[in-house]
Amino acid sequence: MNTNELLDRLRFPFESRLPGFTGATQWLNGSPLRPSDLQGKVVVVDFGTFTCINWIRTLPYIRSWAKTYGGAGLVTVGVQTPEFAIEHDVESVRKALRAMHVDYPVAVDNEFRIWNAFANRYWPALYIADAKGWIRHHHFGEDGYTRSEQVIRHLLGQSGAAELPEGPTIDPQGIEVPADWENVRSPETYVALARSEGFVSPEVAAFAEPRSYTPPARLKRNEWALAGSWIIGREEATANEPNARISYRFHARDLNLILTPPPAGSARFRVSIDGERPDAAHGIDIDDDGNGIVTDSRLYQLIRQRGDITDAQVDVEFIDPGVAALCFTFG
Numbered sequence: 001m002n003t004n005e006l007l008d009r010l011r012f013p014f015e016s017r018l019p020g021f022t023g024a025t026q027w028l029n030g031s032p033l034r035p036s037d038l039q040g041k042v043v044v045v046d047f048g049t050f051t052c053i054n055w056i057r058t059l060p061y062i063r064s065w066a067k068t069y070g071g072a073g074l075v076t077v078g079v080q081t082p083e084f085a086i087e088h089d090v091e092s093v094r095k096a097l098r099a100m101h102v103d104y105p106v107a108v109d110n111e112f113r114i115w116n117a118f119a120n121r122y123w124p125a126l127y128i129a130d131a132k133g134w135i136r137h138h139h140f141g142e143d144g145y146t147r148s149e150q151v152i153r154h155l156l157g158q159s160g161a162a163e164l165p166e167g168p169t170i171d172p173q174g175i176e177v178p179a180d181w182e183n184v185r186s187p188e189t190y191v192a193l194a195r196s197e198g199f200v201s202p203e204v205a206a207f208a209e210p211r212s213y214t215p216p217a218r219l220k221r222n223e224w225a226l227a228g229s230w231i232i233g234r235e236e237a238t239a240n241e242p243n244a245r246i247s248y249r250f251h252a253r254d255l256n257l258i259l260t261p262p263p264a265g266s267a268r269f270r271v272s273i274d275g276e277r278p279d280a281a282h283g284i285d286i287d288d289d290g291n292g293i294v295t296d297s298r299l300y301q302l303i304r305q306r307g308d309i310t311d312a313q314v315d316v317e318f319i320d321p322g323v324a325a326l327c328f329t330f331g
Contacts, residue, residue, distance in 0.1 A: 012136040018129040023113020030105035047125040050096035053329040055124040064168040072161040078106035086297040131159035179331035183309040185251035189328040219249035236324035254331035255303040262322020
């Protein structure tokens with residue numbers, strides 16, 4: 001081994017062989033990728049799931065790398081491994097990828113076979129393999145973009161790419177804007193029995209049966225409550241009557257909520273913050289008055305505050321029944 005090879009191994013260590021994608025239950029945006037399709041290619045593997053805000057915020061980088069370096073020998077592969085039952089629905093995945101402008105091949109991993117082949121445990125997770133099929137870099141969670149792109153460019157050059165294009169200029173917009181981490185003091189919060197924390201309605205939560213709930217007089221930071229009739233399941237709480245409400249006191253710039261529509265179709269909802277219309281603090285999925293419509297199973301951005309961030313209470317009133325709420329996330 002010469003000095004250059006040694007330095008290469010030290011800078012970009014060999015981790016493991018790139019597992020195949022034979023465990024995919026279906027492929028979107030293209031035909032199944034076989035080992036022969038990846039031979040001699042640098043491969044980026046991106047694990048995510050379409051309701052995950054952390055994965056959504058990485059997309060501007062993954063999309064840009066796929067577009068910029070695809071002609072130089074980079075193959076980008078998305079792996080959609082579900083966290084919630086709603087994410088097993090392939091048509092929902094297809095619709096979400098289209099809305100997010102994801103056009104590179106995506107393996108649907110409903111049985112977690114690819115996830116397990118990589119021994120992966122995170123959404124999002126990024127793996128980069130060299131042209132000989134060795135994983136040389138991984139990153140879990142958001143950020144790390146500069147280092148990941150350096151690895152991509154190095155491995156492409158090593159594989160024989162003569163002239164690499166300039167790196168892309170990336171300008172995230174909307175829900176893909178990075179979190180304001182200095183102000184995120186509220187954790188991901190599940191709205192169900194399986195993993196829920198911070199639920200403070202005085203009534204004992206009933207599993208899978210209608211029950212009326214009331215909110216306390218005041219919520220403390222990171223507490224949430226229900227009002228009206230709800231059915232609480234393992235992954236979701238479903239509004240069982242018109243004008244049922246869910247409230248959360250949070251500290252963050254952004255507040256998002258995973259929602260699914262009723263079986264009959266869409267449903268209306270209204271959001272307030274500290275008892276007032278959101279006005280300039282409205283997220284992309286509601287208007288200034290706080291009005292929104294649940295049409296698809298996905299992540300809805302309800303609040304994006306401007307200026308100084310302090311504790312605030314959001315109230316989401318479901319004008320039409322049948323909407324299921326799954327998880328609050330923040331940014």
